[in-house]
Amino acid sequence: MHKNRPFTRAGIVRGQTKFLARGRWANADLMLCRVAGSHWVVKDFSACPDPIKNTWGVWMVRREFNAFLRLAGLDGIPAQPFLVDRYAVAYRFMPGKTLRDISPDVLTREFFLSFESLVLEMHARGLVHLDLRNRRNILFMDNGRPGILDFQSYINLCFVPGFLHRLLKEIDLSGVYKIWNNSRPDLMDKARMDRLFAMNRKRGLWVLKGYPMGTKGRRRGEE
Numbered sequence: 044m045h046k047n048r049p050f051t052r053a054g055i056v057r058g059q060t061k062f063l064a065r066g067r068w069a070n071a072d073l074m075l076c077r078v079a080g081s082h083w084v085v086k087d088f089s090a091c092p093d094p095i096k097n098t099w100g101v102w103m104v105r106r107e108f109n110a111f112l113r114l115a116g117l118d119g120i121p122a123q124p125f126l127v128d129r130y131a132v133a134y135r136f137m138p139g140k141t142l143r144d145i146s147p148d149v150l151t152r153e154f155f156l157s158f159e160s161l162v163l164e165m166h167a168r169g170l171v172h173l174d175l176r177n178r179r180n181i182l183f184m185d186n187g188r189p190g191i192l193d194f195q196s197y198i199n200l201c202f203v204p205g206f207l208h209r210l211l212k213e214i215d216l217s218g219v220y221k222i223w224n225n226s227r228p229d230l231m232d233k234a235r236m237d238r239l240f241a242m243n244r245k246r247g248l249w250v251l252k253g254y255p256m257g258t259k260g261r262r263r264g265e266e
């Protein structure tokens with residue numbers, strides 16, 4: 044695998060690097076690196092305190108890498124993931140802006156339908172994301188299509204008893220419909236609105252809410 048790594052940690056320094064987000068405590072640094080003409084994102088826990096990076100950090104990096112591998116080939120999921128080392132995972136940058144940073148005016152019904160399809164494709168590969176309500180994890184890519192980021196809170200459904208699968212998938216879909224309804228209710232059909240309301244009614248009963256794994260603290264300014 045080492046032979047095929049597009050770059051090493053030393054290469055990050057040599058390449059042109061910009062911070063997308065600075066980690067704090069148990070959060071990773073997010074770096075945008077230009078290497079040989081391509082843009083990559085590196086999620087790096089190496090600056091975290093030692094006891095954290097060697098346990099939490101190593102585990103999180105592996106976990107996210109495994110999610111990307113499982114979702115490989117889906118349009119809208121970061122591509123070409125690889126492990127830089129134990130503390131950092133890298134994948135291709137997807138040009139665009141997060142839904143937090145754009146005006147809802149640019150969004151189309153096609154965008155939301157593709158977002159919903161992408162979530163269903165992810166479910167078909169046996170993963171639930173569980174942090175889709177956070178608009179910083181969703182991209183409006185420059186090509187107008189949706190992208191999904193940040194697989195730190197996902198669950199592999201293989202390890203979950205079957206009777207919970209529907210509930211976990213509904214958590215994801217309610218995130219999609221919530222964003223849709225909050226940003227462009229005019230583009231949402233009645234069937235999906237009804238579905239969202241039904242999910243919200245049930246929500247009071249959910250043991251697990253939008254961020255059930257609690258894998259990290261919020262960054263400053265995050266909802």
Ligand SMILES: Nc1ncnc2c1ncn2[C@@H]1O[C@H](COP(=O)(O)OP(=O)(O)O)[C@@H](O)[C@H]1O
Binds near residue numbers: 064194
């Ligand atoms: N592949 C990518 N393409 C474009 N932007 C990205 C990519 N990965 C991360 N980002 C940017 O970095 C931010 C943080 O990434 P994320 O994976 O959500 O990390 P965390 O929430 O753990 O800090 C995103 O909100 C987005 O702005």
Ligand SMILES: [Mg+2]
Binds near residue numbers: 179180192
């Ligand atoms: Mg995030």
